[in-house]
Amino acid sequence: MPSPDPAARVDWPAPTPGHAVDATVTLPGSKSLTNRYLVLAALANSPSMLRAPLRSRDTLLMAQALRSLGTRIEDSPAQGGSLDWLVTPAELVGGATVDCGLAGTVMRFVPPVAALASGEVRFDGDPQARVRPMGPVLDALRTLGVTIDDDGRGTLPFTVRGNGSVRGGDVTLDASESSQFVSALLLAGARYAEGVTVHHDGKPVPSEPHIAMTVETLRDAGAFVDDSDANTWRVEPSELSGLDVQVEPDLSNAAPFLAAALVCGGRVTVPAWPQHTTQAGDAVRDILDAMGADVTLTREGLTVAGTGEVNGVDLDLHDASELTPVVAAIAALADSPSVIRGVAHIRGHETDRLAALARELGTLGSNVTETDDGLRIAPAPLHGGTFHTYADHRMVMAGAVLGLRVPDVVVEDSGTVAKTLPEFTTLWERMLSSTGPAHQ
Numbered sequence: 001m002p003s004p005d006p007a008a009r010v011d012w013p014a015p016t017p018g019h020a021v022d023a024t025v026t027l028p029g030s031k032s033l034t035n036r037y038l039v040l041a042a043l044a045n046s047p048s049m050l051r052a053p054l055r056s057r058d059t060l061l062m063a064q065a066l067r068s069l070g071t072r073i074e075d076s077p078a079q080g081g082s083l084d085w086l087v088t089p090a091e092l093v094g095g096a097t098v099d100c101g102l103a104g105t106v107m108r109f110v111p112p113v114a115a116l117a118s119g120e121v122r123f124d125g126d127p128q129a130r131v132r133p134m135g136p137v138l139d140a141l142r143t144l145g146v147t148i149d150d151d152g153r154g155t156l157p158f159t160v161r162g163n164g165s166v167r168g169g170d171v172t173l174d175a176s177e178s179s180q181f182v183s184a185l186l187l188a189g190a191r192y193a194e195g196v197t198v199h200h201d202g203k204p205v206p207s208e209p210h211i212a213m214t215v216e217t218l219r220d221a222g223a224f225v226d227d228s229d230a231n232t233w234r235v236e237p238s239e240l241s242g243l244d245v246q247v248e249p250d251l252s253n254a255a256p257f258l259a260a261a262l263v264c265g266g267r268v269t270v271p272a273w274p275q276h277t278t279q280a281g282d283a284v285r286d287i288l289d290a291m292g293a294d295v296t297l298t299r300e301g302l303t304v305a306g307t308g309e310v311n312g313v314d315l316d317l318h319d320a321s322e323l324t325p326v327v328a329a330i331a332a333l334a335d336s337p338s339v340i341r342g343v344a345h346i347r348g349h350e351t352d353r354l355a356a357l358a359r360e361l362g363t364l365g366s367n368v369t370e371t372d373d374g375l376r377i378a379p380a381p382l383h384g385g386t387f388h389t390y391a392d393h394r395m396v397m398a399g400a401v402l403g404l405r406v407p408d409v410v411v412e413d414s415g416t417v418a419k420t421l422p423e424f425t426t427l428w429e430r431m432l433s434s435t436g437p438a439h440q
Contacts, residue, residue: 011386012396012414012425014403015432020266020308023431024301025257027270029054029247030279031420032210035062035105036217037245039113039187041087042071044221046242050085051078053247057419058103065110068096069117089242094119094162102126102350102391102419107156108137108180112188115146117162124157128391131155133348136173136181143171144185144196168192168237174202177345182233183214189235190223200231206345209319213278220245248274251281253421254302255326256397257431258284262293262306263333263404268431273302283320287313291330310334317374318342324374325398328357331377332366333405344373350419351390357398360387364406384408393419400428 034053039062041048053059063073063085072088094117100107107125114121124130135154142148145167150158168189175181182198182205189196205211215225215233222241226234254270261268274282275297288304289295292311296303312334317324321343331338346353354375358368364385367378387399389412399411417424 009413010415012411014387014400014409014411015429016403016405016407016409017264017432019264021260021264021268021432022266024269024271025254025427025431026272027249027254027257027427028052028421028423030250031056031058032105032213032279033217033247034059035109036183036187036214037243037247038062038066038073038085038087039109040217040221040240041243042066042069042089042113043188043191044089044240044242047089048087048243049076049245050087050243051246052082053085054250054420055083056422057101058105061099061101061103061106062110065098065100065106066113068098069093069114069121092117092162094121097122097124100125100129100156102129104132104178104180104349107132107134108178108184109187111137111148111160112141112166112184114160115141115162115166116164116188116191118164120159120161122157122159126391128350129156133177134158136175136177137184140171140173140181140185140198144168144192166192168194168196170197170199172199172201175200175205176203177206177348179205179207179210182211186211186214186218186225186233186235190218190238190240192237195235195237197232197234204318205231206318206343207280207321209278209280216278248272248277248279250420251277251279251284252322253281255281255284255323256401257427258288258302258304259326259330259401260404260431261304262288262291262310263308263330263401265306265308267303267305269301269303271301273297275299280320281323283317284323287315287323287327290315291334312336312338312379314339314341316342321346322394325353325357325392325394326401328361328375328377329398329401332361332364332368332382332402334377335379337376337378339374339376341371341374350392351395353392353394356388356390356392356395360395360399364402364409382406384410386410386412388412389414389416391416393417393421396424400424
């Protein structure tokens with residue numbers, strides 16, 4: 001998928017329904033799982049079938065990156081008219097240029113794979129991607145014997161000069177800016193001659209459930225992973241087996257839809273919610289419960305019911321930081337103050353999310369204060385206006401939540417949500433206009 005055309009950006013008037021919601025919203029697969037499965041399938045010793053994968057800008061960029069290295073990824077018709085992905089691994093080759101877009105998983109997960117290719121692989125991405133931290137991964141790869149040319153920047157663009165193999169071994173890095181630094185090395189580590197042992201040395205790793213997700217997907221592919229010691233992960237050298245997996249729905253993308261039941265009153269159900277998951281977005285269940293919703297998980301799915309009354313909260317979102325924009329938007333509609341803490345690292349995401357949220361919520365009248373690691377949000381009368389999104393998909397979702405109760409909120413560049421959920425605005429409007437299911 002090409003980079004978005006700035007001239008094609010569309011501002012979206014966020015709907016204000018004025019009534020309770022009653023909807024079932026079926027969501028596509030998890031971005032985090034889809035991209036991890038794609039990487040492992042490209043490194044496996046036999047073909048893999050990824051069922052109900054997410055097709056968004058981030059996952060299409062990942063698929064194209066792996067194709068450019070020699071992996072064959074084909075559409076496979078599935079029941080209901082959807083398409084699965086058949087992934088056939090092949091010898092990894094260089095001579096490619098990888099467009100990372102604004103996808104952290106692509107810019108961090110693919111370089112350790114490209115190190116196994118024969119030849120040079122150049123990486124670049126959107127302008128905003130060139131300021132996202134990459135140094136810990138690049139320095140770790142150098143320690144493991146990989147040659148990388150980045151002119152000392154520690155950011156995109158850079159070139160990985162592969163020679164067909166990686167020695168591997170022990171490496172120590174500071175992953176306090178992103179858990180993806182650890183996951184990137186682990187995903188490719190089984191194919192390294194000595195495997196890889198990653199030691200984290202620094203402040204607590206953010207979004208650690210994502211490392212648990214990486215470990216679980218590696219084990220699904222037959223890798224031996226030892227994560228018994230704190231801040232240390234060991235992947236033994238071994239072959240990886242092909243996968244046949246059903247991708248879980250994206251639980252972080254579910255957050256704004258479920259929030260609608262709390263903010264507007266009524267109920268929203270997301271089918272196929274997993275009983276067990278490593279997705280950090282599962283934390284939304286406890287968060288919405290604390291904010292006043294009635295949350296029920298059954299074999300059929302997750303249902304959130306609310307009355308329209310929203311409680312303020314004091315939350316540490318360190319392990320589920322991607323929920324911060326939506327939670328902040330809900331908190332701006334609460335009847336008492338809220339504190340969000342533990343998320344200093346999201347200043348280095350698609351944008352400085354703390355600064356962006358404080359600026360945009362404040363512009364609409366919210367009483368918001370930035371802290372070193374989060375936000376303080378106090379009740380205040382809100383009004384309409386333009387909600388800028390800074391090419392950040394989660395900001396689009398936050399603007400949509402505000403619009404549920406605040407008329408005349410216009411979400412700038414709503415198309416940027418295609419990073420993880422291209423159908424977002426369509427699903428959103430269906431949910432608010434129908435008492436029946438809102439399907440993708």
